[in-house]
Amino acid sequence: MVDIQSSELDLLFYALSDPTRRQILSKLNEGVSTVxxxxxxxxxxxxxxxxxxxxxxxxxxxxxxxxxxxxxxSINPGALKSAEACIQFYTQFWNEKLDDFAEHLEREGKTKIEIKNRKRNR
Amino acid sequence: MVDIQSSELDLLFYALSDPTRRQILSKLNEGVSTVxxxxxxxxxxxxxxxxxxxxxxxxxxxxxxxxxxxxxxSINPGALKSAEACIQFYTQFWNEKLDDFAEHLEREGKTKIEIKNRKRNR
DNA sequence: TAATTACTTAACCATTAAGTTGACTAATTA
DNA sequence: TAATTAGTCAACTTAATGGTTAAGTAATTA
Structure with a gap:
Protein backbone atom coordinates (compact mmCIF):
# COMPACT_ATOMS: atom_id res chain seq x y z
CA MET A 1 0.00 0.00 0.00
CA VAL A 2 0.96 3.59 -0.42
CA ASP A 3 2.12 5.69 2.48
CA ILE A 4 -0.41 8.48 2.35
CA GLN A 5 1.49 10.56 4.90
CA SER A 6 4.80 10.49 3.09
CA SER A 7 6.52 13.84 2.77
CA GLU A 8 8.29 12.38 -0.23
CA LEU A 9 4.93 12.56 -2.01
CA ASP A 10 4.50 16.17 -0.86
CA LEU A 11 7.72 17.11 -2.61
CA LEU A 12 6.90 15.03 -5.65
CA PHE A 13 3.41 16.30 -6.31
CA TYR A 14 4.43 19.81 -5.42
CA ALA A 15 7.29 19.65 -7.93
CA LEU A 16 4.88 18.39 -10.57
CA SER A 17 2.30 21.10 -9.88
CA ASP A 18 4.21 23.80 -11.73
CA PRO A 19 4.03 24.03 -15.54
CA THR A 20 7.59 25.34 -15.86
CA ARG A 21 8.89 22.35 -13.95
CA ARG A 22 6.82 19.94 -16.03
CA GLN A 23 8.24 21.57 -19.16
CA ILE A 24 11.74 21.08 -17.80
CA LEU A 25 10.99 17.41 -17.18
CA SER A 26 9.52 17.14 -20.65
CA LYS A 27 12.67 18.57 -22.16
CA LEU A 28 14.81 16.21 -20.12
CA ASN A 29 12.80 13.35 -21.54
CA GLU A 30 14.46 14.17 -24.85
CA GLY A 31 17.88 13.83 -23.31
CA VAL A 32 20.28 15.32 -20.80
CA SER A 33 20.79 19.07 -20.69
CA THR A 34 22.64 21.78 -18.80
CA VAL A 35 21.03 24.39 -16.57
CA SER A 74 18.98 14.20 -16.38
CA ILE A 75 15.55 12.92 -15.51
CA ASN A 76 15.36 10.45 -12.64
CA PRO A 77 12.14 8.52 -13.10
CA GLY A 78 12.47 6.46 -9.92
CA ALA A 79 10.53 8.95 -7.84
CA LEU A 80 7.71 8.99 -10.38
CA LYS A 81 6.96 5.41 -9.44
CA SER A 82 5.83 6.58 -5.99
CA ALA A 83 3.47 9.12 -7.49
CA GLU A 84 2.17 6.55 -9.93
CA ALA A 85 1.59 4.05 -7.13
CA CYS A 86 -0.20 6.66 -5.04
CA ILE A 87 -2.53 7.61 -7.87
CA GLN A 88 -3.16 4.01 -8.78
CA PHE A 89 -4.10 3.34 -5.18
CA TYR A 90 -7.09 5.64 -5.67
CA THR A 91 -8.02 4.64 -9.22
CA GLN A 92 -7.61 0.95 -8.43
CA PHE A 93 -10.00 1.24 -5.53
CA TRP A 94 -12.48 2.88 -7.83
CA ASN A 95 -12.09 0.03 -10.31
CA GLU A 96 -12.84 -2.42 -7.51
CA LYS A 97 -15.97 -0.49 -6.65
CA LEU A 98 -17.11 -0.73 -10.24
CA ASP A 99 -16.44 -4.45 -10.21
CA ASP A 100 -18.41 -4.81 -6.98
CA PHE A 101 -21.24 -2.85 -8.51
CA ALA A 102 -21.26 -5.03 -11.62
CA GLU A 103 -21.30 -8.14 -9.45
CA HIS A 104 -24.10 -6.72 -7.36
CA LEU A 105 -26.18 -6.09 -10.45
CA GLU A 106 -25.49 -9.62 -11.62
CA ARG A 107 -26.49 -11.10 -8.28
CA GLU A 108 -29.66 -9.05 -8.40
CA GLY A 109 -30.45 -10.64 -11.74
CA LYS A 110 -30.31 -7.36 -13.56
CA THR A 111 -28.91 -6.85 -17.03
CA LYS A 112 -25.29 -7.89 -17.26
CA ILE A 113 -23.19 -4.79 -17.84
CA GLU A 114 -19.90 -4.25 -19.51
CA ILE A 115 -17.72 -1.43 -18.26
CA LYS A 116 -15.50 0.04 -20.94
CA ASN A 117 -12.39 2.22 -21.04
CA ARG A 118 -10.99 0.69 -17.92
CA LYS A 119 -8.15 -1.64 -17.09
CA ARG A 120 -9.25 -4.94 -15.59
CA ASN A 121 -5.85 -6.29 -14.61
CA ARG A 122 -6.65 -7.42 -11.10
CA MET B 1 0.37 12.81 -25.68
CA VAL B 2 -0.02 14.74 -22.48
CA ASP B 3 -0.53 18.47 -22.47
CA ILE B 4 2.33 19.55 -20.29
CA GLN B 5 1.06 23.13 -20.09
CA SER B 6 -2.39 22.22 -18.85
CA SER B 7 -3.57 24.22 -15.87
CA GLU B 8 -5.82 21.28 -15.09
CA LEU B 9 -2.64 19.41 -14.16
CA ASP B 10 -1.51 22.38 -12.06
CA LEU B 11 -4.66 22.09 -9.96
CA LEU B 12 -4.45 18.32 -9.84
CA PHE B 13 -0.87 17.95 -8.71
CA TYR B 14 -1.20 20.90 -6.39
CA ALA B 15 -4.25 19.30 -4.76
CA LEU B 16 -2.32 16.05 -4.36
CA SER B 17 0.73 17.77 -2.85
CA ASP B 18 -0.84 18.22 0.57
CA PRO B 19 -0.94 15.29 3.04
CA THR B 20 -4.24 16.41 4.57
CA ARG B 21 -5.86 16.40 1.16
CA ARG B 22 -4.42 12.99 0.33
CA GLN B 23 -5.80 11.69 3.63
CA ILE B 24 -9.21 13.07 2.73
CA LEU B 25 -9.05 11.28 -0.61
CA SER B 26 -7.93 8.14 1.15
CA LYS B 27 -10.90 8.30 3.44
CA LEU B 28 -13.25 8.89 0.53
CA ASN B 29 -11.86 5.74 -1.01
CA GLU B 30 -13.65 3.89 1.77
CA GLY B 31 -16.93 5.49 0.81
CA VAL B 32 -18.82 8.76 0.68
CA SER B 33 -18.68 11.15 3.62
CA THR B 34 -19.89 14.53 4.78
CA VAL B 35 -17.66 17.56 5.37
CA SER B 74 -17.35 11.38 -2.98
CA ILE B 75 -14.11 10.72 -4.81
CA ASN B 76 -14.11 11.50 -8.52
CA PRO B 77 -11.32 9.42 -10.03
CA GLY B 78 -11.70 10.82 -13.53
CA ALA B 79 -9.20 13.58 -12.97
CA LEU B 80 -6.65 11.13 -11.63
CA LYS B 81 -6.43 9.64 -15.10
CA SER B 82 -4.84 12.86 -16.37
CA ALA B 83 -2.25 12.78 -13.63
CA GLU B 84 -1.59 9.12 -14.28
CA ALA B 85 -1.20 9.75 -18.00
CA CYS B 86 1.16 12.64 -17.37
CA ILE B 87 3.37 10.58 -15.09
CA GLN B 88 3.32 7.63 -17.42
CA PHE B 89 4.45 9.91 -20.22
CA TYR B 90 7.71 10.38 -18.33
CA THR B 91 8.16 6.84 -17.04
CA GLN B 92 7.22 5.33 -20.38
CA PHE B 93 9.82 7.42 -22.15
CA TRP B 94 12.37 6.21 -19.66
CA ASN B 95 11.35 2.60 -20.34
CA GLU B 96 11.88 3.19 -24.04
CA LYS B 97 15.33 4.57 -23.33
CA LEU B 98 16.20 1.43 -21.40
CA ASP B 99 14.94 -0.71 -24.23
CA ASP B 100 17.01 1.27 -26.70
CA PHE B 101 20.03 0.83 -24.49
CA ALA B 102 19.45 -2.90 -24.22
CA GLU B 103 19.12 -3.14 -28.00
CA HIS B 104 22.25 -1.10 -28.45
CA LEU B 105 24.20 -3.46 -26.24
CA GLU B 106 22.84 -6.40 -28.16
CA ARG B 107 23.79 -4.89 -31.51
CA GLU B 108 27.27 -4.24 -30.17
CA GLY B 109 27.54 -7.95 -29.42
CA LYS B 110 27.86 -7.38 -25.70
CA THR B 111 26.34 -9.57 -23.04
CA LYS B 112 22.60 -9.80 -23.32
CA ILE B 113 21.08 -8.01 -20.37
CA GLU B 114 17.87 -8.42 -18.55
CA ILE B 115 16.32 -5.36 -16.93
CA LYS B 116 14.27 -6.21 -13.88
CA ASN B 117 11.57 -4.44 -11.88
CA ARG B 118 10.13 -2.79 -14.91
CA LYS B 119 7.00 -3.16 -16.97
CA ARG B 120 7.64 -4.19 -20.55
CA ASN B 121 4.16 -3.71 -21.91
CA ARG B 122 4.99 -1.71 -25.05
C1' DT C 1 -40.80 30.13 16.96
C1' DA C 2 -36.32 29.32 18.98
C1' DA C 3 -32.26 26.64 19.19
C1' DT C 4 -29.18 23.74 17.06
C1' DT C 5 -26.67 21.72 13.33
C1' DA C 6 -23.84 21.68 9.04
C1' DC C 7 -21.49 24.31 6.53
C1' DT C 8 -19.41 28.56 4.13
C1' DT C 9 -17.39 33.03 4.10
C1' DA C 10 -14.63 36.93 5.55
C1' DA C 11 -10.87 38.91 7.77
C1' DC C 12 -6.70 38.14 9.49
C1' DC C 13 -1.74 36.24 10.41
C1' DA C 14 2.56 33.80 9.58
C1' DT C 15 4.99 31.26 6.28
C1' DT C 16 6.31 29.95 1.80
C1' DA C 17 6.57 30.54 -3.28
C1' DA C 18 7.97 32.54 -7.57
C1' DG C 19 10.02 35.89 -9.56
C1' DT C 20 13.53 39.78 -9.78
C1' DT C 21 18.48 41.92 -9.64
C1' DG C 22 23.12 42.04 -8.29
C1' DA C 23 27.09 40.07 -6.22
C1' DC C 24 29.73 35.88 -5.88
C1' DT C 25 32.55 31.47 -7.08
C1' DA C 26 34.83 28.52 -9.92
C1' DA C 27 36.13 26.75 -14.47
C1' DT C 28 37.50 27.89 -19.02
C1' DT C 29 39.42 30.60 -22.77
C1' DA C 30 41.98 34.41 -24.91
C1' DT D 1 46.76 37.03 -16.18
C1' DA D 2 42.42 38.95 -17.62
C1' DA D 3 38.00 38.19 -19.39
C1' DT D 4 34.29 35.29 -20.06
C1' DT D 5 31.19 31.66 -19.01
C1' DA D 6 28.12 28.61 -16.04
C1' DG D 7 25.84 28.58 -12.38
C1' DT D 8 24.66 29.62 -7.35
C1' DC D 9 23.37 32.56 -3.55
C1' DA D 10 21.42 36.47 -1.00
C1' DA D 11 18.21 40.03 -0.52
C1' DC D 12 14.10 41.73 -1.87
C1' DT D 13 8.99 42.16 -3.65
C1' DT D 14 4.58 40.38 -4.47
C1' DA D 15 1.32 36.98 -4.23
C1' DA D 16 -0.46 32.66 -2.57
C1' DT D 17 -0.97 29.00 1.17
C1' DG D 18 -2.65 27.04 5.36
C1' DG D 19 -4.21 27.89 9.35
C1' DT D 20 -7.03 30.64 12.81
C1' DT D 21 -11.56 32.83 14.80
C1' DA D 22 -15.92 34.99 14.32
C1' DA D 23 -19.91 35.87 11.83
C1' DG D 24 -23.41 34.43 8.50
C1' DT D 25 -26.76 31.21 6.06
C1' DA D 26 -29.83 27.68 5.47
C1' DA D 27 -31.89 23.31 7.01
C1' DT D 28 -33.50 20.67 10.86
C1' DT D 29 -35.24 19.77 15.44
C1' DA D 30 -37.37 20.87 19.90
Missing part, protein backbone atom coordinates in the same frame (compact mmCIF):
# COMPACT_ATOMS: atom_id res chain seq x y z
CA UNK A 36 21.53 27.01 -19.24
CA UNK A 37 20.20 24.68 -21.90
CA UNK A 38 17.06 24.08 -19.90
CA UNK A 39 16.65 27.80 -19.24
CA UNK A 40 16.91 28.57 -22.96
CA UNK A 41 13.25 28.51 -24.05
CA UNK A 42 11.98 30.34 -20.96
CA UNK A 43 11.67 34.06 -20.59
CA UNK A 44 12.49 34.04 -16.92
CA UNK A 45 15.96 34.50 -15.46
CA UNK A 46 18.56 31.78 -15.12
CA UNK A 47 18.32 32.15 -11.36
CA UNK A 48 14.61 31.32 -11.49
CA UNK A 49 15.26 28.17 -13.54
CA UNK A 50 18.07 27.28 -11.16
CA UNK A 51 15.51 27.33 -8.34
CA UNK A 52 13.05 25.17 -10.28
CA UNK A 53 15.80 22.67 -10.97
CA UNK A 54 16.64 22.53 -7.30
CA UNK A 55 13.00 21.77 -6.49
CA UNK A 56 12.95 18.94 -9.04
CA UNK A 57 16.22 17.67 -7.58
CA UNK A 58 14.83 17.74 -4.06
CA UNK A 59 11.81 15.75 -5.27
CA UNK A 60 14.28 13.26 -6.69
CA UNK A 61 12.91 13.79 -10.19
CA UNK A 62 16.15 15.21 -11.55
CA UNK A 63 19.75 14.16 -11.21
CA UNK A 64 22.63 16.55 -11.52
CA UNK A 65 26.20 15.67 -12.49
CA UNK A 66 28.82 18.40 -12.18
CA UNK A 67 31.32 18.44 -15.01
CA UNK A 68 33.58 21.38 -14.36
CA UNK A 69 31.41 24.47 -14.34
CA UNK A 70 28.70 22.70 -16.32
CA UNK A 71 25.88 20.89 -14.55
CA UNK A 72 24.52 18.03 -16.59
CA UNK A 73 20.88 17.38 -15.68
CA UNK B 36 -17.95 17.07 9.11
CA UNK B 37 -17.28 13.36 8.76
CA UNK B 38 -14.12 14.06 6.81
CA UNK B 39 -13.02 16.68 9.33
CA UNK B 40 -13.47 14.25 12.22
CA UNK B 41 -9.99 12.70 12.52
CA UNK B 42 -8.16 15.99 11.98
CA UNK B 43 -7.18 18.41 14.69
CA UNK B 44 -7.68 21.45 12.53
CA UNK B 45 -10.86 23.47 12.30
CA UNK B 46 -13.84 22.59 10.17
CA UNK B 47 -13.23 25.75 8.16
CA UNK B 48 -9.74 24.53 7.26
CA UNK B 49 -11.09 21.18 6.08
CA UNK B 50 -13.79 23.01 4.15
CA UNK B 51 -11.03 24.85 2.28
CA UNK B 52 -9.15 21.64 1.53
CA UNK B 53 -12.33 20.08 0.20
CA UNK B 54 -12.87 23.05 -2.07
CA UNK B 55 -9.36 22.63 -3.47
CA UNK B 56 -10.02 18.94 -4.16
CA UNK B 57 -13.31 19.90 -5.78
CA UNK B 58 -11.63 22.51 -7.98
CA UNK B 59 -9.11 19.88 -9.07
CA UNK B 60 -12.06 17.69 -9.97
CA UNK B 61 -10.93 15.00 -7.55
CA UNK B 62 -13.98 15.29 -5.35
CA UNK B 63 -17.66 15.57 -6.09
CA UNK B 64 -20.13 17.24 -3.75
CA UNK B 65 -23.85 16.56 -3.59
CA UNK B 66 -25.91 18.86 -1.39
CA UNK B 67 -28.62 17.08 0.57
CA UNK B 68 -30.28 19.72 2.65
CA UNK B 69 -27.63 21.20 4.88
CA UNK B 70 -25.44 18.12 4.51
CA UNK B 71 -22.81 17.95 1.78
CA UNK B 72 -22.15 14.42 0.64
CA UNK B 73 -18.62 14.13 -0.73
Missing amino acids: GGLAGPFRMSLAAISKHIKILEKANLLHRKKLGRIHEC | GGLAGPFRMSLAAISKHIKILEKANLLHRKKLGRIHEC
Whole structure:
Protein backbone atom coordinates (compact mmCIF):
# COMPACT_ATOMS: atom_id res chain seq x y z
CA MET A 1 0.00 0.00 0.00
CA VAL A 2 0.96 3.59 -0.42
CA ASP A 3 2.12 5.69 2.48
CA ILE A 4 -0.41 8.48 2.35
CA GLN A 5 1.49 10.56 4.90
CA SER A 6 4.80 10.49 3.09
CA SER A 7 6.52 13.84 2.77
CA GLU A 8 8.29 12.38 -0.23
CA LEU A 9 4.93 12.56 -2.01
CA ASP A 10 4.50 16.17 -0.86
CA LEU A 11 7.72 17.11 -2.61
CA LEU A 12 6.90 15.03 -5.65
CA PHE A 13 3.41 16.30 -6.31
CA TYR A 14 4.43 19.81 -5.42
CA ALA A 15 7.29 19.65 -7.93
CA LEU A 16 4.88 18.39 -10.57
CA SER A 17 2.30 21.10 -9.88
CA ASP A 18 4.21 23.80 -11.73
CA PRO A 19 4.03 24.03 -15.54
CA THR A 20 7.59 25.34 -15.86
CA ARG A 21 8.89 22.35 -13.95
CA ARG A 22 6.82 19.94 -16.03
CA GLN A 23 8.24 21.57 -19.16
CA ILE A 24 11.74 21.08 -17.80
CA LEU A 25 10.99 17.41 -17.18
CA SER A 26 9.52 17.14 -20.65
CA LYS A 27 12.67 18.57 -22.16
CA LEU A 28 14.81 16.21 -20.12
CA ASN A 29 12.80 13.35 -21.54
CA GLU A 30 14.46 14.17 -24.85
CA GLY A 31 17.88 13.83 -23.31
CA VAL A 32 20.28 15.32 -20.80
CA SER A 33 20.79 19.07 -20.69
CA THR A 34 22.64 21.78 -18.80
CA VAL A 35 21.03 24.39 -16.57
CA GLY A 36 21.53 27.01 -19.24
CA GLY A 37 20.20 24.68 -21.90
CA LEU A 38 17.06 24.08 -19.90
CA ALA A 39 16.65 27.80 -19.24
CA GLY A 40 16.91 28.57 -22.96
CA PRO A 41 13.25 28.51 -24.05
CA PHE A 42 11.98 30.34 -20.96
CA ARG A 43 11.67 34.06 -20.59
CA MET A 44 12.49 34.04 -16.92
CA SER A 45 15.96 34.50 -15.46
CA LEU A 46 18.56 31.78 -15.12
CA ALA A 47 18.32 32.15 -11.36
CA ALA A 48 14.61 31.32 -11.49
CA ILE A 49 15.26 28.17 -13.54
CA SER A 50 18.07 27.28 -11.16
CA LYS A 51 15.51 27.33 -8.34
CA HIS A 52 13.05 25.17 -10.28
CA ILE A 53 15.80 22.67 -10.97
CA LYS A 54 16.64 22.53 -7.30
CA ILE A 55 13.00 21.77 -6.49
CA LEU A 56 12.95 18.94 -9.04
CA GLU A 57 16.22 17.67 -7.58
CA LYS A 58 14.83 17.74 -4.06
CA ALA A 59 11.81 15.75 -5.27
CA ASN A 60 14.28 13.26 -6.69
CA LEU A 61 12.91 13.79 -10.19
CA LEU A 62 16.15 15.21 -11.55
CA HIS A 63 19.75 14.16 -11.21
CA ARG A 64 22.63 16.55 -11.52
CA LYS A 65 26.20 15.67 -12.49
CA LYS A 66 28.82 18.40 -12.18
CA LEU A 67 31.32 18.44 -15.01
CA GLY A 68 33.58 21.38 -14.36
CA ARG A 69 31.41 24.47 -14.34
CA ILE A 70 28.70 22.70 -16.32
CA HIS A 71 25.88 20.89 -14.55
CA GLU A 72 24.52 18.03 -16.59
CA CYS A 73 20.88 17.38 -15.68
CA SER A 74 18.98 14.20 -16.38
CA ILE A 75 15.55 12.92 -15.51
CA ASN A 76 15.36 10.45 -12.64
CA PRO A 77 12.14 8.52 -13.10
CA GLY A 78 12.47 6.46 -9.92
CA ALA A 79 10.53 8.95 -7.84
CA LEU A 80 7.71 8.99 -10.38
CA LYS A 81 6.96 5.41 -9.44
CA SER A 82 5.83 6.58 -5.99
CA ALA A 83 3.47 9.12 -7.49
CA GLU A 84 2.17 6.55 -9.93
CA ALA A 85 1.59 4.05 -7.13
CA CYS A 86 -0.20 6.66 -5.04
CA ILE A 87 -2.53 7.61 -7.87
CA GLN A 88 -3.16 4.01 -8.78
CA PHE A 89 -4.10 3.34 -5.18
CA TYR A 90 -7.09 5.64 -5.67
CA THR A 91 -8.02 4.64 -9.22
CA GLN A 92 -7.61 0.95 -8.43
CA PHE A 93 -10.00 1.24 -5.53
CA TRP A 94 -12.48 2.88 -7.83
CA ASN A 95 -12.09 0.03 -10.31
CA GLU A 96 -12.84 -2.42 -7.51
CA LYS A 97 -15.97 -0.49 -6.65
CA LEU A 98 -17.11 -0.73 -10.24
CA ASP A 99 -16.44 -4.45 -10.21
CA ASP A 100 -18.41 -4.81 -6.98
CA PHE A 101 -21.24 -2.85 -8.51
CA ALA A 102 -21.26 -5.03 -11.62
CA GLU A 103 -21.30 -8.14 -9.45
CA HIS A 104 -24.10 -6.72 -7.36
CA LEU A 105 -26.18 -6.09 -10.45
CA GLU A 106 -25.49 -9.62 -11.62
CA ARG A 107 -26.49 -11.10 -8.28
CA GLU A 108 -29.66 -9.05 -8.40
CA GLY A 109 -30.45 -10.64 -11.74
CA LYS A 110 -30.31 -7.36 -13.56
CA THR A 111 -28.91 -6.85 -17.03
CA LYS A 112 -25.29 -7.89 -17.26
CA ILE A 113 -23.19 -4.79 -17.84
CA GLU A 114 -19.90 -4.25 -19.51
CA ILE A 115 -17.72 -1.43 -18.26
CA LYS A 116 -15.50 0.04 -20.94
CA ASN A 117 -12.39 2.22 -21.04
CA ARG A 118 -10.99 0.69 -17.92
CA LYS A 119 -8.15 -1.64 -17.09
CA ARG A 120 -9.25 -4.94 -15.59
CA ASN A 121 -5.85 -6.29 -14.61
CA ARG A 122 -6.65 -7.42 -11.10
CA MET B 1 0.37 12.81 -25.68
CA VAL B 2 -0.02 14.74 -22.48
CA ASP B 3 -0.53 18.47 -22.47
CA ILE B 4 2.33 19.55 -20.29
CA GLN B 5 1.06 23.13 -20.09
CA SER B 6 -2.39 22.22 -18.85
CA SER B 7 -3.57 24.22 -15.87
CA GLU B 8 -5.82 21.28 -15.09
CA LEU B 9 -2.64 19.41 -14.16
CA ASP B 10 -1.51 22.38 -12.06
CA LEU B 11 -4.66 22.09 -9.96
CA LEU B 12 -4.45 18.32 -9.84
CA PHE B 13 -0.87 17.95 -8.71
CA TYR B 14 -1.20 20.90 -6.39
CA ALA B 15 -4.25 19.30 -4.76
CA LEU B 16 -2.32 16.05 -4.36
CA SER B 17 0.73 17.77 -2.85
CA ASP B 18 -0.84 18.22 0.57
CA PRO B 19 -0.94 15.29 3.04
CA THR B 20 -4.24 16.41 4.57
CA ARG B 21 -5.86 16.40 1.16
CA ARG B 22 -4.42 12.99 0.33
CA GLN B 23 -5.80 11.69 3.63
CA ILE B 24 -9.21 13.07 2.73
CA LEU B 25 -9.05 11.28 -0.61
CA SER B 26 -7.93 8.14 1.15
CA LYS B 27 -10.90 8.30 3.44
CA LEU B 28 -13.25 8.89 0.53
CA ASN B 29 -11.86 5.74 -1.01
CA GLU B 30 -13.65 3.89 1.77
CA GLY B 31 -16.93 5.49 0.81
CA VAL B 32 -18.82 8.76 0.68
CA SER B 33 -18.68 11.15 3.62
CA THR B 34 -19.89 14.53 4.78
CA VAL B 35 -17.66 17.56 5.37
CA GLY B 36 -17.95 17.07 9.11
CA GLY B 37 -17.28 13.36 8.76
CA LEU B 38 -14.12 14.06 6.81
CA ALA B 39 -13.02 16.68 9.33
CA GLY B 40 -13.47 14.25 12.22
CA PRO B 41 -9.99 12.70 12.52
CA PHE B 42 -8.16 15.99 11.98
CA ARG B 43 -7.18 18.41 14.69
CA MET B 44 -7.68 21.45 12.53
CA SER B 45 -10.86 23.47 12.30
CA LEU B 46 -13.84 22.59 10.17
CA ALA B 47 -13.23 25.75 8.16
CA ALA B 48 -9.74 24.53 7.26
CA ILE B 49 -11.09 21.18 6.08
CA SER B 50 -13.79 23.01 4.15
CA LYS B 51 -11.03 24.85 2.28
CA HIS B 52 -9.15 21.64 1.53
CA ILE B 53 -12.33 20.08 0.20
CA LYS B 54 -12.87 23.05 -2.07
CA ILE B 55 -9.36 22.63 -3.47
CA LEU B 56 -10.02 18.94 -4.16
CA GLU B 57 -13.31 19.90 -5.78
CA LYS B 58 -11.63 22.51 -7.98
CA ALA B 59 -9.11 19.88 -9.07
CA ASN B 60 -12.06 17.69 -9.97
CA LEU B 61 -10.93 15.00 -7.55
CA LEU B 62 -13.98 15.29 -5.35
CA HIS B 63 -17.66 15.57 -6.09
CA ARG B 64 -20.13 17.24 -3.75
CA LYS B 65 -23.85 16.56 -3.59
CA LYS B 66 -25.91 18.86 -1.39
CA LEU B 67 -28.62 17.08 0.57
CA GLY B 68 -30.28 19.72 2.65
CA ARG B 69 -27.63 21.20 4.88
CA ILE B 70 -25.44 18.12 4.51
CA HIS B 71 -22.81 17.95 1.78
CA GLU B 72 -22.15 14.42 0.64
CA CYS B 73 -18.62 14.13 -0.73
CA SER B 74 -17.35 11.38 -2.98
CA ILE B 75 -14.11 10.72 -4.81
CA ASN B 76 -14.11 11.50 -8.52
CA PRO B 77 -11.32 9.42 -10.03
CA GLY B 78 -11.70 10.82 -13.53
CA ALA B 79 -9.20 13.58 -12.97
CA LEU B 80 -6.65 11.13 -11.63
CA LYS B 81 -6.43 9.64 -15.10
CA SER B 82 -4.84 12.86 -16.37
CA ALA B 83 -2.25 12.78 -13.63
CA GLU B 84 -1.59 9.12 -14.28
CA ALA B 85 -1.20 9.75 -18.00
CA CYS B 86 1.16 12.64 -17.37
CA ILE B 87 3.37 10.58 -15.09
CA GLN B 88 3.32 7.63 -17.42
CA PHE B 89 4.45 9.91 -20.22
CA TYR B 90 7.71 10.38 -18.33
CA THR B 91 8.16 6.84 -17.04
CA GLN B 92 7.22 5.33 -20.38
CA PHE B 93 9.82 7.42 -22.15
CA TRP B 94 12.37 6.21 -19.66
CA ASN B 95 11.35 2.60 -20.34
CA GLU B 96 11.88 3.19 -24.04
CA LYS B 97 15.33 4.57 -23.33
CA LEU B 98 16.20 1.43 -21.40
CA ASP B 99 14.94 -0.71 -24.23
CA ASP B 100 17.01 1.27 -26.70
CA PHE B 101 20.03 0.83 -24.49
CA ALA B 102 19.45 -2.90 -24.22
CA GLU B 103 19.12 -3.14 -28.00
CA HIS B 104 22.25 -1.10 -28.45
CA LEU B 105 24.20 -3.46 -26.24
CA GLU B 106 22.84 -6.40 -28.16
CA ARG B 107 23.79 -4.89 -31.51
CA GLU B 108 27.27 -4.24 -30.17
CA GLY B 109 27.54 -7.95 -29.42
CA LYS B 110 27.86 -7.38 -25.70
CA THR B 111 26.34 -9.57 -23.04
CA LYS B 112 22.60 -9.80 -23.32
CA ILE B 113 21.08 -8.01 -20.37
CA GLU B 114 17.87 -8.42 -18.55
CA ILE B 115 16.32 -5.36 -16.93
CA LYS B 116 14.27 -6.21 -13.88
CA ASN B 117 11.57 -4.44 -11.88
CA ARG B 118 10.13 -2.79 -14.91
CA LYS B 119 7.00 -3.16 -16.97
CA ARG B 120 7.64 -4.19 -20.55
CA ASN B 121 4.16 -3.71 -21.91
CA ARG B 122 4.99 -1.71 -25.05
C1' DT C 1 -40.80 30.13 16.96
C1' DA C 2 -36.32 29.32 18.98
C1' DA C 3 -32.26 26.64 19.19
C1' DT C 4 -29.18 23.74 17.06
C1' DT C 5 -26.67 21.72 13.33
C1' DA C 6 -23.84 21.68 9.04
C1' DC C 7 -21.49 24.31 6.53
C1' DT C 8 -19.41 28.56 4.13
C1' DT C 9 -17.39 33.03 4.10
C1' DA C 10 -14.63 36.93 5.55
C1' DA C 11 -10.87 38.91 7.77
C1' DC C 12 -6.70 38.14 9.49
C1' DC C 13 -1.74 36.24 10.41
C1' DA C 14 2.56 33.80 9.58
C1' DT C 15 4.99 31.26 6.28
C1' DT C 16 6.31 29.95 1.80
C1' DA C 17 6.57 30.54 -3.28
C1' DA C 18 7.97 32.54 -7.57
C1' DG C 19 10.02 35.89 -9.56
C1' DT C 20 13.53 39.78 -9.78
C1' DT C 21 18.48 41.92 -9.64
C1' DG C 22 23.12 42.04 -8.29
C1' DA C 23 27.09 40.07 -6.22
C1' DC C 24 29.73 35.88 -5.88
C1' DT C 25 32.55 31.47 -7.08
C1' DA C 26 34.83 28.52 -9.92
C1' DA C 27 36.13 26.75 -14.47
C1' DT C 28 37.50 27.89 -19.02
C1' DT C 29 39.42 30.60 -22.77
C1' DA C 30 41.98 34.41 -24.91
C1' DT D 1 46.76 37.03 -16.18
C1' DA D 2 42.42 38.95 -17.62
C1' DA D 3 38.00 38.19 -19.39
C1' DT D 4 34.29 35.29 -20.06
C1' DT D 5 31.19 31.66 -19.01
C1' DA D 6 28.12 28.61 -16.04
C1' DG D 7 25.84 28.58 -12.38
C1' DT D 8 24.66 29.62 -7.35
C1' DC D 9 23.37 32.56 -3.55
C1' DA D 10 21.42 36.47 -1.00
C1' DA D 11 18.21 40.03 -0.52
C1' DC D 12 14.10 41.73 -1.87
C1' DT D 13 8.99 42.16 -3.65
C1' DT D 14 4.58 40.38 -4.47
C1' DA D 15 1.32 36.98 -4.23
C1' DA D 16 -0.46 32.66 -2.57
C1' DT D 17 -0.97 29.00 1.17
C1' DG D 18 -2.65 27.04 5.36
C1' DG D 19 -4.21 27.89 9.35
C1' DT D 20 -7.03 30.64 12.81
C1' DT D 21 -11.56 32.83 14.80
C1' DA D 22 -15.92 34.99 14.32
C1' DA D 23 -19.91 35.87 11.83
C1' DG D 24 -23.41 34.43 8.50
C1' DT D 25 -26.76 31.21 6.06
C1' DA D 26 -29.83 27.68 5.47
C1' DA D 27 -31.89 23.31 7.01
C1' DT D 28 -33.50 20.67 10.86
C1' DT D 29 -35.24 19.77 15.44
C1' DA D 30 -37.37 20.87 19.90
